[in-house]
Amino acid sequence: MRTALASIPDGAVVIVALSGGADSLALAAATAFEARSRGMQVTSATIDHGLQDESADAAASAAAKAEALGIRSRVERVQVAGSDAGTEAAARDARYPALRRIAAEERAAAVLLGHTLDDQAETVLLGLARGSGAASLQGMAPRREDEDGTVWLRPMLGVRRATTEAFCAASDLEPWHDPHNREHRFARVRVRENVMPVLEAELGPGIAEALARTAEQLREDAEAFDEIIHETIEDIVEHAEAGISVSVAALAANPAALRNRIIRLVAHSEFGASLTRTQTLEVARLVTDWSGQGPIDLPGCSAARVGGRVVFTARQ
Template sequence: MPSLSPAIAEIRLAVRTALGSLPERAKVIVALSGGADSLALAAATAFEARSRGIEVVTVTIDHGLQEGSADAAASSAEKAEALGNRAIVERVDVAADANGPEAAARDARYAALRAVAARERAAAVLLGHTLDDQAETVLLGLSRGSGATSLQGMAPRREDEDGTIWMRPMLAVRRATTEAFCAASDLEPWNDPHNRDHRFTRVRVRENVLPVLETELGPGIAEALARTAEQLREDAEAFEEMIHETIEDIVEHAEAGISVSVAALAANPAALRNRIIRLVVDSEFGVSLTRSQTLEVARLVTDWSGQGPIDLPGCSAARRGVRIVFTAK
């Protein structure tokens, strides 16, 4: 009996561990682009799901952004069906986005996956992101200077407010391993031309930045970045629990808005104070404050000299006596 390829064994184990958190005879969605990462995920999921009676449905999103995209999507679906999965192809319209075509395509893709998961009553949506994707995400967050939240990268498991569960079983797996999985399984992945298009920031990070870091600083950079993301997620979870406990005592509803105790904010360290401000505004008004906006609000607590209301997206913040009041516009 031939021995099992190490790449196949590694990815099957990762998928088996992820599926272990789901009930038997559940249904899962596998997002399948046709590339090596998602194809390896679809094959490993098909294999591991059988013993637990889990139904696997692959969903391939046709963004319609390049010639032949419909044929590529159909080919991916055929490969999924050959593995024993049920396959769905969804065509989406990618609207213009101020954040660029990558963000627009991502938003359209996730919206379609969420809709299919709801329609199919799936227990979870499995995504084929790897350790390399995680390292790229951390570097992109670092370049934007957007703080610890973006440096946390992608979570292995996340549940949205609508109940959609997203799982990334392969976040500890290198991209080279998914390629070796496909080679050992006689699976031919689709090579998306956009993955080599240097107009896209992520491609430049993948092909230019990370290799330079590996050359100049030594091997293991991708793993180090992934570890950083994991540690920051642990810290963020602890902070989140502290913030929610604190907010219950210091927040009150106000006319057309919400208010926070000045004394309570002042008593907390800056990191916790700023997180409370951001969370209050996000929860009440659905707005994400930038760091500069957050610091301006914090000055109403730490550097009060009679300044007037601060204009924020969707609301305004003003100091009224012993409270900071956020009012809807």
């Protein structure tokens, strides 16, 4: 906890995302304790998604617990829109903009999130099930800064959920138990209650820690790759009419892993497109298996080989 807050200057404002559950309640208490010695101002932000009949009461209770810890509290009600990705994703899509807005209004140095090592392990398993590559196995970063300057910190990624529950019990803090955390229609709940216990029983203890270590190692690799990619892109990318182009020879000279990352990064940075594995490989074939094939339709853009370059163009 202290290490995570070391980058925040004394006297700064921090936001604690407080659901009222054991994890966020333990985080709020620990942050309040640390803030006292550093003159930091702590505000809790409780987001009421309105997904349950008693959600307003739960949000008010969380705010009251924050006030009892000496923390100024804020409660925000958000509208959760329908989503093809499901209720969890829709709630997340509503929650993070609200937290970002609160952080801006409070001029906060960071928003603290109460994700634990168990949450990290579950995230890695869900990413593995999606099969979307190393990026999805990196889990949640301990620190992330958005383009608008919002800083997100997860100080408890090394802490087990059982520890936060024990802390709350020892501190006479009564956490809220979200009914959604027992509903097996949510994939994360099934991983938590069905998959993880089986893995622990069949493979031995320490599975959660091993998954969290895997995420950390993959993030380190990804950071190294990103540095290489950005250095490489400066030399091989040129702006083209209504788009951007990449040297075929330079792409061909790179290993497949680096080539595919460059393709994905170019599409995302220029057009906001997130390419699937299949789409990425189809673009790569313009370099490695060129036989005169025509343009490839991608989300928001198309890719075509023109002479010695792969040209990405915005779709009309």
